Amino acid sequence: MTHSLAPSYDPKQFEARLYEEWERSGVFKPRGEGEPYAILLPPPNVTGTLHMGHAFQHTLQDALIRYHRMRGYDALWQMGTDHAGIATEMVVSRNLALEGRGETRDSLGREGFVAKVWDWKRRSGDTIERQMRRLGASGDWSRSVFTMDPMAAEAVVEAFVRLHEQGLIYRGQRLVNWDPALKTAISDLEVVNEEEDGFLWSIAYPLSDGSGELVVATTRPETMLGDVAVMVHPEDERYAHLVGKTVTLPLSGREIPVIADDYVDREFGTGVVKVTPAHDFNDYAVGQRHGLPLLNVFTPEAKVNDNAPEKYRGLDRFAARKEVLADLEAGGLLREARPHKLQVPRGDRTGQVIEPYLTDQWFVKMDGLARRGLELVESGKIRFVPANWINTYRHWMENIQDWCISRQLWWGHRIPAWYDAQGRAYVGRNEAEVRARHGLGDDIALAQDDDVLETWFSSALWPFSTLGWPNAQAMAARGFDRYLPSSVLVTGFDIIFFWVARMIMATDHFTGRVPFEHVYITGLVRDAHGQKMSKSKGNILDPLDLIDGISLDELVAKRTTGLMQPKMAERIEKATRKEFPEGIPAFGADALRFTIAALATHGRDIKFDLGRAEGYKNFCNKLWNATRFVLMNTEGARFDGAPQPHTDAERWILSRLAQVAAEAEQHFAAYRFDLLAQALYEFAWNEFCDWFVELAKPALQGGDAAAAASTRHTLLYALERLLCLLHPLIPFVTDELWRQVAPRLGLAEGTVMLRPYPQAAEFAGRDYAAAEADVEWLKAMVTALRKIRSELNVAPSKPVSLLLAGAGDDDRARAARFDSQLRFLTRLQGIEFLADADAAPAAAAAVVGELKLLVPLEGLVDLxxxxxxxxxxxxxxxxxxxxxxxxxxxxxxxxxxxxxxxxxxxxxxxxxxxxxxxxxxxxxx
Known part of the structure; x- marks a missing residue:
C-alpha cells in the first residue's frame, strides 16, 4: 500500500471537496438515537454576509456539535435565517433603484413589493448559508428554517393570538423610537448613540403674571412647540415659590404650568427644564406621573404638523429649529447658545436621527413574563457562562418596559388583526375565524392591520417554532419533545435582552419549558488594536478573505466601495495598503477556526490578529508533515486495536494522550475553547510532532523488530486519536489526514467525524507513570545537549563526548536504558561517568536535576x-x-x-x- 497524501499542505485542494462529501452523505443530520444534544443557530439576516462575529460564534457552535456527535450524542444543530424586515426592505428598494425601471416600493404597492422581496430571497437569500458551509458548519441544512416559512409563520400568528386572548397584547398610544426615513418604529438595538458636537440653548419662558421669567436649557429647541410644562426640583429653593404658577410658552402663546419633580438635576443648566412628553422618553414618564397632556408636533416624516403655530407647519424638524431660534432671538428670548457634546441617537440602517415619537402601536405586557424569566435564571434552570452575565440579564429584567412589537413595514409577519369601519380591532388566526368568533357577516367590511411584527417577535419563538409548534404533527416529526430544551445557546452579550431574555420568556410561557440549559456569551471581535470593526474605520475583516485570500487591490475596492465621503475612502485605502501591502494570504478554514478557538477567552473583547492565523496555518502544515512521516514509515503496515507498547517512548505518548483527552473533556464542558486549543496545540506540536516523532526514530531504525513494529502501531494509533481530538476545531485537515491513516488501523467509518472522540476512560488500566518520568528525563537530557551544541555552533553531524557528574542510581539506570536513544538523537560518541566534576577538562556544562552534563570542548572549537x-x-x-x-x-x-x-x-x-x-x-x- 502506498500513501497518496499530497507533498505539501494546501487547504484549497480538499476543503470544498470534503464539505460536499460530508453534506451529501447526510452525516450532519441527527441520528435519532442516543442522548440528545441540540444547539440553536442565532439566525443571521437573510440579507447578510458572513462577518467575523458570525465566524467566531459559528466556529464555536460547530466545534461543540462535532464534539458531541463524536461522543455519540444525537446532535442537532438547528440552522436557519431571519427575514430581517428593515434590512431586507432596504436592500430590495436599493436593488429596484439600481435596475432603473422606475419601480419603487410605493409604486409597486404592498403585494407587488412583497412579491419582489420573495423573488430576491429565492435568488440571493442563501448567500450566508453558502458562506457558512465554507467555514465548515456541520448543521442539518435539510431542517433549516426561514422565519417567514409557513411553519414559522403559523407559530407567530398562534403566539400573537394567544397572548391577545390572555390580555398580554394590547394596542395603545406610546412613545417609540421612530426612524423618519423608514417611517417605522425600531427597537433599541437598532439605535446607535453617537457623541456629536451640538449646542445647549438657554431660552427665557416669561411667567404669565409678568413677575419675571424662567430660563430653560435645551439641545432640541424645535420640540418646545410641544412643551406642556416646565419643571424644577422640589427641593430647589430658588424656584419653590413658583411651583403651581404658569409660564407663557414662547412662539406658541400657550400657558403651561410650573411643576416640581425630583427627576430634575439642579446642577444642570439653570435647574429648570422643559417638559415635552410626546417627544422625549424621560419627559413621557414625567407626564405620566403628573397627568400631563401629550402634544405631538411632528408628522411621521419628522416635519412640523398642525398642532404647532402655522408659521412652522410643514417644515422639516431641523429647518424648524433654525426658524425657532431666529424667532426667539428676534423676540429677545434667546439668552445663550454654547457648544455642547451630546449623545445623538441614529438609526443603524439609515443614519437618520431617531425621533421619540407618539404613535399607536401593539405592545406586549412584560412585567409578569419578566418575573418568571428572571426566576428561571436565578433558580439555575438556565445557566449563563461566564456566570457574571446574569447581572446584565437581571438588570434588564428588573427594569423592563412593555414591548413594542409592531413595525410600519410590508415585509414581515402581518399582524393578525382586522378593523371594521369604526376602527374596532378584532384579533384572530385569520379573517374567517374573526368573522365567525365575533358574528361579523360578509356585509361588514374588514381590513387587516397594515403593520407587521418586529423581527424579534418571531425570533423569540425560535426555540420551539423550529420544532413545529403549535402543529402536533410537525412537532412529532421534528422532535419537539426530544430537542427542547436545547443544550446551549452561543450568542453575543449585546442581545442578552433583545433575544435571549425574550426566548426564555416566550418558551416558558407557551411550552412550560426552558429554551436552553446553558447560555454561552461570547465577546465582541475587535481588530488587532482593540478597535471595533466597522466599514467607516476600514478595519473589517471578511472571514472568506482570510480563508481563500484576497489581493491588495481587491481588498481596497471592497473596503472603499459605497463610501460617500472621498476623504474617508482615501484614508481607508491608505491604511489598507500600509497594513496589507501584499493583500491577505489564504489561511484556509482550519487555520481561521483554530485562531478563533485560541482567542475565545471568557472576556468581553477579543482582539483578532492575523499573525495568529499565520501561526495556526503553520500548525496545520506541521500536522500534515508529521502525518507524511508516519505514513512513509508505516508503508504496508496494518494493525488492529490498541497497541501494546514495547518502548518507553510509546508508553509516554500514550500516557500524555490520556491526559490531553481528559483535559479536552474538561475544557469542552467549561466552554474554555482557548484552553482547549492551547492543550491540543501543545500536545500535537511539541509532544507528538516533535518529541514522539524524534523518539520513534531510534526504534524504527534500530535492530529490534518487535520495538519497530510496536512503534509503527503506536505512531498510527496516537496520530489517529490526535486527529480525532483536533477534529472539532480543524475539521478539514483532520479528515483529509485521517482518511490516509484509517486503513492502516482497519477503521471503516469513512470519515473522522464518525469516530468516537478520545476519552480518558479508554486509556484506563494503563499505568505509564514510570515511563513518563523516564522519558521526561530523556527529553531534558536531549534538550540540554542540543542547547550546548547550538551555543557552541557545533555542526549537527559532528559527534561529541558526554561526561556525567553527580549521577545517582536513577540517572545511571536511565543513562544505560536510553544509551542508544541519546547517541542517536544527540550524536554522542560516548558517555562517561565522572566521580569528580572538578577534574573534568574545559567543557560546556548543563544541569538536569542533580546531574551535571559536561561536553569537552577540546576538538569541538578553537578555544x-x-x-x-x-x-x-x-x-x-x-x-x-x-x-x-x-x-x-x-x-x-x-x-x-x-x-x-x-x-x-x-x-x-x-x-x-x-x-x-x-x-x-x-x-x-
Whole structure:
C-alpha cells in the first residue's frame, strides 16, 4: 500500500471537496438515537454576509456539535435565517433603484413589493448559508428554517393570538423610537448613540403674571412647540415659590404650568427644564406621573404638523429649529447658545436621527413574563457562562418596559388583526375565524392591520417554532419533545435582552419549558488594536478573505466601495495598503477556526490578529508533515486495536494522550475553547510532532523488530486519536489526514467525524507513570545537549563526548536504558561517568536535576579564537549597556514617559545579552 497524501499542505485542494462529501452523505443530520444534544443557530439576516462575529460564534457552535456527535450524542444543530424586515426592505428598494425601471416600493404597492422581496430571497437569500458551509458548519441544512416559512409563520400568528386572548397584547398610544426615513418604529438595538458636537440653548419662558421669567436649557429647541410644562426640583429653593404658577410658552402663546419633580438635576443648566412628553422618553414618564397632556408636533416624516403655530407647519424638524431660534432671538428670548457634546441617537440602517415619537402601536405586557424569566435564571434552570452575565440579564429584567412589537413595514409577519369601519380591532388566526368568533357577516367590511411584527417577535419563538409548534404533527416529526430544551445557546452579550431574555420568556410561557440549559456569551471581535470593526474605520475583516485570500487591490475596492465621503475612502485605502501591502494570504478554514478557538477567552473583547492565523496555518502544515512521516514509515503496515507498547517512548505518548483527552473533556464542558486549543496545540506540536516523532526514530531504525513494529502501531494509533481530538476545531485537515491513516488501523467509518472522540476512560488500566518520568528525563537530557551544541555552533553531524557528574542510581539506570536513544538523537560518541566534576577538562556544562552534563570542548572549537571572539563581543555589548545607562541618568522629568520606557527596555536587553555572553565565556576557561 502506498500513501497518496499530497507533498505539501494546501487547504484549497480538499476543503470544498470534503464539505460536499460530508453534506451529501447526510452525516450532519441527527441520528435519532442516543442522548440528545441540540444547539440553536442565532439566525443571521437573510440579507447578510458572513462577518467575523458570525465566524467566531459559528466556529464555536460547530466545534461543540462535532464534539458531541463524536461522543455519540444525537446532535442537532438547528440552522436557519431571519427575514430581517428593515434590512431586507432596504436592500430590495436599493436593488429596484439600481435596475432603473422606475419601480419603487410605493409604486409597486404592498403585494407587488412583497412579491419582489420573495423573488430576491429565492435568488440571493442563501448567500450566508453558502458562506457558512465554507467555514465548515456541520448543521442539518435539510431542517433549516426561514422565519417567514409557513411553519414559522403559523407559530407567530398562534403566539400573537394567544397572548391577545390572555390580555398580554394590547394596542395603545406610546412613545417609540421612530426612524423618519423608514417611517417605522425600531427597537433599541437598532439605535446607535453617537457623541456629536451640538449646542445647549438657554431660552427665557416669561411667567404669565409678568413677575419675571424662567430660563430653560435645551439641545432640541424645535420640540418646545410641544412643551406642556416646565419643571424644577422640589427641593430647589430658588424656584419653590413658583411651583403651581404658569409660564407663557414662547412662539406658541400657550400657558403651561410650573411643576416640581425630583427627576430634575439642579446642577444642570439653570435647574429648570422643559417638559415635552410626546417627544422625549424621560419627559413621557414625567407626564405620566403628573397627568400631563401629550402634544405631538411632528408628522411621521419628522416635519412640523398642525398642532404647532402655522408659521412652522410643514417644515422639516431641523429647518424648524433654525426658524425657532431666529424667532426667539428676534423676540429677545434667546439668552445663550454654547457648544455642547451630546449623545445623538441614529438609526443603524439609515443614519437618520431617531425621533421619540407618539404613535399607536401593539405592545406586549412584560412585567409578569419578566418575573418568571428572571426566576428561571436565578433558580439555575438556565445557566449563563461566564456566570457574571446574569447581572446584565437581571438588570434588564428588573427594569423592563412593555414591548413594542409592531413595525410600519410590508415585509414581515402581518399582524393578525382586522378593523371594521369604526376602527374596532378584532384579533384572530385569520379573517374567517374573526368573522365567525365575533358574528361579523360578509356585509361588514374588514381590513387587516397594515403593520407587521418586529423581527424579534418571531425570533423569540425560535426555540420551539423550529420544532413545529403549535402543529402536533410537525412537532412529532421534528422532535419537539426530544430537542427542547436545547443544550446551549452561543450568542453575543449585546442581545442578552433583545433575544435571549425574550426566548426564555416566550418558551416558558407557551411550552412550560426552558429554551436552553446553558447560555454561552461570547465577546465582541475587535481588530488587532482593540478597535471595533466597522466599514467607516476600514478595519473589517471578511472571514472568506482570510480563508481563500484576497489581493491588495481587491481588498481596497471592497473596503472603499459605497463610501460617500472621498476623504474617508482615501484614508481607508491608505491604511489598507500600509497594513496589507501584499493583500491577505489564504489561511484556509482550519487555520481561521483554530485562531478563533485560541482567542475565545471568557472576556468581553477579543482582539483578532492575523499573525495568529499565520501561526495556526503553520500548525496545520506541521500536522500534515508529521502525518507524511508516519505514513512513509508505516508503508504496508496494518494493525488492529490498541497497541501494546514495547518502548518507553510509546508508553509516554500514550500516557500524555490520556491526559490531553481528559483535559479536552474538561475544557469542552467549561466552554474554555482557548484552553482547549492551547492543550491540543501543545500536545500535537511539541509532544507528538516533535518529541514522539524524534523518539520513534531510534526504534524504527534500530535492530529490534518487535520495538519497530510496536512503534509503527503506536505512531498510527496516537496520530489517529490526535486527529480525532483536533477534529472539532480543524475539521478539514483532520479528515483529509485521517482518511490516509484509517486503513492502516482497519477503521471503516469513512470519515473522522464518525469516530468516537478520545476519552480518558479508554486509556484506563494503563499505568505509564514510570515511563513518563523516564522519558521526561530523556527529553531534558536531549534538550540540554542540543542547547550546548547550538551555543557552541557545533555542526549537527559532528559527534561529541558526554561526561556525567553527580549521577545517582536513577540517572545511571536511565543513562544505560536510553544509551542508544541519546547517541542517536544527540550524536554522542560516548558517555562517561565522572566521580569528580572538578577534574573534568574545559567543557560546556548543563544541569538536569542533580546531574551535571559536561561536553569537552577540546576538538569541538578553537578555544583561543572563541575566547577572543567572545571577549570582543562582551566589550561591544558592555559599551552599549553603559551608553544606555548614561542616557537614562541624563533624562529629566521633561522627557516623555514613552521615551524613558523605551530606553529602559534597551538597557534590559543589553544587560541580558551581556550576562549570557559572560556565562558562555566562563565555560571556555
Amino acid at each position: 583561543a579564537a572563541e575566547r577572543a571572539r567572545l571577549d570582543k563581543e562582551i566589550a561591544r555589548v558592555t559599551a552599549e549597556k553603559e551608553k544606555s545607562e548614561a542616557k537614562l541618568a541624563r533624562f529629566t522629568d521633561k522627557v516623555p514617559a514613552a521615551v524613558v520606557e523605551q530606553e529602559r527596555q534597551r538597557l534590559a536587553d543589553w544587560t541580558a545579552q551581556r550576562e549570557a555572553l559572560v556565562a558562555q565565556r566562563a565555560k571556555l576557561g
